[in-house]
Every structure is written in structure tokens, then in C-alpha cells.
Amino acid sequence: MVLSASTTAPLLPRPHGVDVVLLDLELNGELVLGEVAALSDAGHRVVVFSAHGGPAVVSQALENGACAYLTKDEAREHCIDTLVAVATDRPYVTRSLAGGMLADPRLSGREREALLLWFQGMDMAAVARRMTKTDGSGEAITKDTVKQYIDRARVKYARAGRQVASRFALLARAIEDGLIRPEDVGGYRSSASQ
Secondary structure (H helix, E strand, O other): OOOOOOOOHHHOOOOOOOOOEEEEOEEOOEEOHHHHHHHHHOOOOEEEEEOOOOHHHHHHHHHOOOOEEEEHHHHHHHHHHHHHHHHOOOOOOOOOOOOOOOOOOOOOHHHHHHHHHHHOOOOHHHHHHHHHHHHOOOOOOOHHHHHHHHHHHHHHHHHOOOOOOOHHHHHHHHHHOOOOOHHHOOOOOOHHHO
């Protein structure tokens, strides 16, 4: 389904068949960061498309629930890949999404490892299996433990004054802080797809 509109009203409540909303952050001459939250709260996966690429605007869009952020300069190279990734609940990182932030929470090696595997598209059970294999201790790591690692990372960001509302926002923060490299994300393929 393709819909073009000068407001977000036709998308609220969420119409059937919409996989991703590509939202220009400036509608009718105004920044519509609040609309990102409204669309996200309605269950939409939102990709923000904007001429504004400053870290504060990108950060606010992500905190309001955007799954990805494209500047108009990045659109030609990244738009289709970003839309496909977001439609399938996978992260896609552009320069604007990986812009700098100030606070730098300290994550443990296990928290960082769990985040990296989770950002590669694995569910928590798959992350647990992979971490158990690489652990070497013989003790099984459960998906509850993986969830604890991810929750701890979120708490550390919140304590640093940089709350994350979604998986995509957490990924952006981790890349911004150099905890995860963009090229390390996206390498996972399930055994069923190999």
C-alpha cells in the first residue's frame, strides 16, 4: 500500500496493510517530532526522512519511536535498504543514525556481546544459544539472562540521561558511543536460511 498525505491523520488509527511509514519530519513548514510518537504509539514502524540531520533532532526522533532516520542526502543510497530492513524488524544504520552523543555508559563485555547478537537480528533464545557456545564454561545461558543483559544496558543509558525507547534507538546509541561498529550489525543468518 502506498499513501501520500500532507498530515498523519489518515494513518491514525493504523490502517491495515501498512508495513512502514516514511515520514518527512517537516510537514507544512513545521517539525513534527510529536507525530513520530503518535505513529509509533499506533503501532507503525516509522522511518524519518528529513533535511534536518543534527544529532539533537535525530536523537529526539529515535526517542519518540522512529525505527530509522534518513537525511535527504542519504536517501538515494539508503532508502530502499532502510525500508526493507525496518519492515522486517532489522536495524539499518546510516551516518545520521550514528551521530554523536555525549554520555557514554560503561557496558560489560557480556552486555555488549548480547546487544551485538540481538542487533544482528537474533531473538533472545538464539542469542542465548550463541553466547552459550562462545562462553566455554559449559553453563547454559538462558534467554532470561540475555534479557537481563539488554535491560541492564537500557538502565545504564537511562542513568546517563539517554533513555532508549526501542531496539533501534538502543542500536543508535551503542554505535554513537563506539560500543558497536555499524559493519558488525547485520551479519546473522538463521540456520534455516543457510
